[in-house]
Amino acid sequence: MSSTTTSFTNSRRHVSVRTLWATGVLSVLISFAFFWLLFVSGISQSFKWVPAFVLAVIVYVALAFTLSRIVEGARKAVDRLVTSVLFGAFILALIPLLSIVIMTISNGIRRFDPQFFSESMRNVVGAGGGGLHAIIGTLEVTSAASIISIPIGILTAIYLVEYGKGRLAKAITFLIDVMTGIPSIVAGLFAFALFAIFFGPGIRFGIGGAVALSLLMIPVVVRSTEEMLKLVPNELREASYALGVPKWLTILKVVLPTSIAGIITGVVIAISRIIGETAPLLIIAGLSTSVNWDLFDGRMTTLPVYVYTQYANQGADAQAYIDRAWTGALVLMLIVMALNLIARLLAKFLAPKGSR
Amino acid sequence: MTNIAPTASRIKSRLGDRVFSNLALISGIVILLVLAAVAVFLVAQSLPAINATPEDIGSGAHTLWDYVGPLIFGTVWAAALALVIALPISIAIALFISHYAPRRLSQGLGYIIDLLAAVPSVVYGLWGITVLAPFVQPYYAWLVNNFGWFPLFAGPVSGTGRTVLTVAIVLAVMIMPIITALCREVFLQTPRLHEEAALALGATKWEVIKTAVLPFGRAGIISATMLGLGRALGETMAVAMVLSPSVVISFALLQSQNPTTIAANIALNFPDASGIGVNVLIATGLILFVITLIVNSIARVIINRRNAFSGAN
Numbered sequence: 001m002s003s004t005t006t007s008f009t010n011s012r013r014h015v016s017v018r019t020l021w022a023t024g025v026l027s028v029l030i031s032f033a034f035f036w037l038l039f040v041s042g043i044s045q046s047f048k049w050v051p052a053f054v055l056a057v058i059v060y061v062a063l064a065f066t067l068s069r070i071v072e073g074a075r076k077a078v079d080r081l082v083t084s085v086l087f088g089a090f091i092l093a094l095i096p097l098l099s100i101v102i103m104t105i106s107n108g109i110r111r112f113d114p115q116f117f118s119e120s121m122r123n124v125v126g127a128g129g130g131g132l133h134a135i136i137g138t139l140e141v142t143s144a145a146s147i148i149s150i151p152i153g154i155l156t157a158i159y160l161v162e163y164g165k166g167r168l169a170k171a172i173t174f175l176i177d178v179m180t181g182i183p184s185i186v187a188g189l190f191a192f193a194l195f196a197i198f199f200g201p202g203i204r205f206g207i208g209g210a211v212a213l214s215l216l217m218i219p220v221v222v223r224s225t226e227e228m229l230k231l232v233p234n235e236l237r238e239a240s241y242a243l244g245v246p247k248w249l250t251i252l253k254v255v256l257p258t259s260i261a262g263i264i265t266g267v268v269i270a271i272s273r274i275i276g277e278t279a280p281l282l283i284i285a286g287l288s289t290s291v292n293w294d295l296f297d298g299r300m301t302t303l304p305v306y307v308y309t310q311y312a313n314q315g316a317d318a319q320a321y322i323d324r325a326w327t328g329a330l331v332l333m334l335i336v337m338a339l340n341l342i343a344r345l346l347a348k349f350l351a352p353k354g355s356r
Numbered sequence: 357m358t359n360i361a362p363t364a365s366r367i368k369s370r371l372g373d374r375v376f377s378n379l380a381l382i383s384g385i386v387i388l389l390v391l392a393a394v395a396v397f398l399v400a401q402s403l404p405a406i407n408a409t410p411e412d413i414g415s416g417a418h419t420l421w422d423y424v425g426p427l428i429f430g431t432v433w434a435a436a437l438a439l440v441i442a443l444p445i446s447i448a449i450a451l452f453i454s455h456y457a458p459r460r461l462s463q464g465l466g467y468i469i470d471l472l473a474a475v476p477s478v479v480y481g482l483w484g485i486t487v488l489a490p491f492v493q494p495y496y497a498w499l500v501n502n503f504g505w506f507p508l509f510a511g512p513v514s515g516t517g518r519t520v521l522t523v524a525i526v527l528a529v530m531i532m533p534i535i536t537a538l539c540r541e542v543f544l545q546t547p548r549l550h551e552e553a554a555l556a557l558g559a560t561k562w563e564v565i566k567t568a569v570l571p572f573g574r575a576g577i578i579s580a581t582m583l584g585l586g587r588a589l590g591e592t593m594a595v596a597m598v599l600s601p602s603v604v605i606s607f608a609l610l611q612s613q614n615p616t617t618i619a620a621n622i623a624l625n626f627p628d629a630s631g632i633g634v635n636v637l638i639a640t641g642l643i644l645f646v647i648t649l650i651v652n653s654i655a656r657v658i659i660n661r662r663n664a665f666s667g668a669n
Contacts (some may be wrong), residue, residue, distance in 0.1 A: 031571040086456055089448030090465070093637060096529045097472050100483045108484075136543040153384045159380035169550045172384045175391045181652035182645065183590025188396075194395040201634060216396070218387065233391035248376035276476025276477075279623050286627075311482060322486070329479045330627040336474050 004059035014076070015068050023067060027059035044059035057088065071134055099118070101333075108330025111323045116331075122290035126317035131328050133291040134306035137206065141285065141302055143212035144276050145217055148266055152214075153221025161229040162251055179219040187215040187278025193286070205255075206288030208299035212280035217270050224266025228259040272336045278304035302330045402639035408632050424640055430615030431644065433586035433597065434520055437609075438527035441451050443581055446532050450539035451565060453495065466540060473533035481597030484526040485518065485606030489598065490526070493517030496610045506606060514612035518600040521609040526594045531584035543569055582655030586648045595620035618644040643662045 035052040061084050069077035074197045111130075119130035156176075162170055191212035195203045232255050240250040256263070286299035287309055303310075310325035385487055445467070449469060453462050493516065500513040550568040559567065570577075601616030616624075618640045626637055 007472070038612055050512075075560055075563070079562040081454060082562040082565075086452040089445045089586065090452045092445060093469060093472070093529075093532060095447055096483075097468070099487060100475055100479065103487050104479065121579060127602045129569045133404065152386055155380045155383035156387055159377075159384040163380055172387055177652070177656050178649060180585050181386070181590075181648050182394075183592070183619055183648055185622050186394075186641050187588065187644045189401075189622070189638050190394045190397060193401040193638060194393065196401070196634075197397070201630075218390075222387075229500065236529060243622065245372050246370050248370075248372045251376070272474060276478065278476070278478045279596075282623055283626050304476055304593070307478045308597065311485070311597065325482060329476075329482055332476055333479060336476065340474060355448050 006081040008347060013071055015064075015071050015080075018042075019067070020064060023228070024060050027063055028056045031056035034262055061085070061088075061290050079177060099293055104326060104333055106326075107323070107326035109325040112330060116324075116327055120291045124289070126316055127320040129324065131303065131306055131324065132332065133288065134301045134303045134328060136291055136293065136300040136334075137285070137300045138275060138304075140207050141209045141213065141281065141300065142271060144207060144295055145213035145274060146267075147211060148214040149217040149270070151212070153218045153267075154225050154263065156218075157222045157225035157229055158251060159215050160226055162247075170281075176219045176222050178194060179215065180223070182215065184216055184277050185279040185283070188283035189201065189214040190215065191280065191284045200350070204283055204284065204299045206295040209281045209285035209300065209302070213274045213277060216277065216280070217274045220273060222269055224270070225263050225312055228262035228266065231262070232258045248353045260349045264350060265343045265347040266348065268336070268339050272339035272343075275303055275339070276332060276336060278308055281305050282308065298323075303335075304327050309331065357474035360530045370383050380382075385508070387577070392517070398638060398645065399456050401635055402642045404632055405635040407640035408636050419641060421592070421637060423603075423636065424606050424618075426603050427618045427640060428643065428647070429622055430520075431589055431617040431647070432614060433607070434523050434527060434617055435585055437520065437524035437534045438531060438588045439581065441524060442535060442560045442584060444534045445528075445585075446535035446580075447539055447577065447582065449536045450543055452538075453563060454543040455542050455561070457613070460648055468514055469533050469536050471533075472529065475538075477530065477591060478597075480526055481594040484522060484594055484598040488525065489517035489522050491517075493521055496521070500610055510608045510611070512612075513610050514600070516600065516612070518598055518612070518614075519610050519612070520599065520609060520614040523595050523599050523614075524596055527591055528596065530591060531587050533585040534587055536582045538580035539573065539577055542573040546572045548560040575661070579658040582651055582658070586651045589617075589648050589651065590619055590644065592619040592623050647666045 031052050034055065039047045061081065063356055064084065065077050065081045068080045073081075115128070116130040116132075117135070118132060119128070120133035121129045121131075122133075156172065160172060164172065191208045192203070195205075196206050196213070202238070220272075236249055236254050236258060240254045241247075242323070245253070281302050281303055285302065287297040287301045287305055289301075292298050292300050305329040307325045310321045310328060314321040392433060398643070409421055453465050457465050458592070458649045496517060496519065497513045499509045503509045504511045505586045546569045550572065551564050554564040554568045595617050596619075599614055599616055600612055601620065604613050604615055606613060606615060622637050622641055627632070629637055
């Protein structure tokens, strides 16, 4: 009881914004002075910016906490402390994101030239060469995986929402959950185990990669389509039945057009998820250095595998390999970002017009 | 939702209806068959590995279990470390977005965090090894010099920074968006009345969160954690690229001898494997599948139980 009363009286006095700014400036000064002393006295060889900045933040939070505790009371002080910690966590998460984006762009731009998009790695040692074969491989394998997954995924979702009841629907829902959790490398091993039985243990081809990827893609498509179909109001279905429209036409002409925006968004996001997969393709699609248009014959490199192998198997003139790896990463990121953007635009344009 | 269709007895069943419903049914059954095939083929290809001789396995292990043991340890250890790093940060970010950020900004901020999930894992690997590892190495050296007496930070320090701690940081960044997104959803579902009741009693914002939001979201946090753990267990490329692997069971975070993970081990050794060696690797993959299956099932059970609860409210 007493603590409530004190905090009530204390809440009239509070730390002003100006005081907080002054505390901030003070803590930056303290921290930078400390690291400057370390630098001048010769204990550290250079002025360490990152630790200085981190120390400044810690000093600020500690000072603000103490100040608030004296002026505003313990409860308010803890509240302030938590607010700064939560904000700090958010900023902390932005650091890797910014770092990845900046490093990918600045390193990838070096080989982001016409040569990269027009040449493969055939007979290339050291500098030069490009990623044409990997871009072709990515487009073909991803398209094949989409052609397998999208019909199966959407039809399964229709089954689960519109038809499914009883034990079979429950079993399928459970298995979709299981599929969501399959590690990507296990999907690759499955595709290998499947095709090795028919074609022998040396089998490597593009369509195997597509099968592995569709194993990862189907559950994502089913889940998102299911969510979207469930959002379609039942009144629409009932109105259609009342007009004597058969069930299959109701689904095709009423349910799907109403939810098509969400379904396409989900599909595009699923594609952007699998286009960056590396591990299964490393196992079943293998790698090649030249352009291969045939999904059903011969090894096929995709962009993520290209990035990995360029980094992992550096030859003479290592920098050329690392540059190519970064450019491959940049192209991959651009494709993923473009797909996400397309998904948002489609969702906007295809959304059913009506009063909402 | 399904019972509202005209019953077959009244109207003679139409051809289109039958074709369409069977098509939907068949694709559902395809999924059943595919999963059965996954299980059958993986088990079939794993069986020869059980009797593998030391020559087949290589790396000095006598039996399959000798070989898998350190890998299982490495997988769980790296994923657990990643979780320890990611969980508090994710909950903090989710709270910040759901309860602290201005309403108008919060959706945009959530989208920024989701962007982290869109980065392909191979890019994380490349970033981890070329940017993060050299950046953290001096701090590792400092830790070993000053806190080397603490078992986790035991020396000698790795000269490249390619240690299990670096891997854990990369994995933490990768699973953070998953945990954050789920926690955010759960925190936003906190009943408004609970929060307002706490505010009316004079609680500060933090006390509202402590007394109303976090208890309500506990089940959600646990299941989000499990899903993040499942992702971290199965992650391949980031680990394969960043870690300098060896076959050891060691808790030391900063040495150049690190336990590797099942997934990374498969990715690194599969292209060169032959004969029974392939079966051994597939067997380890099967074990990984079982581990992630258990973790994900726990998460699903918790989510489903929660759904049953919220339906009653």
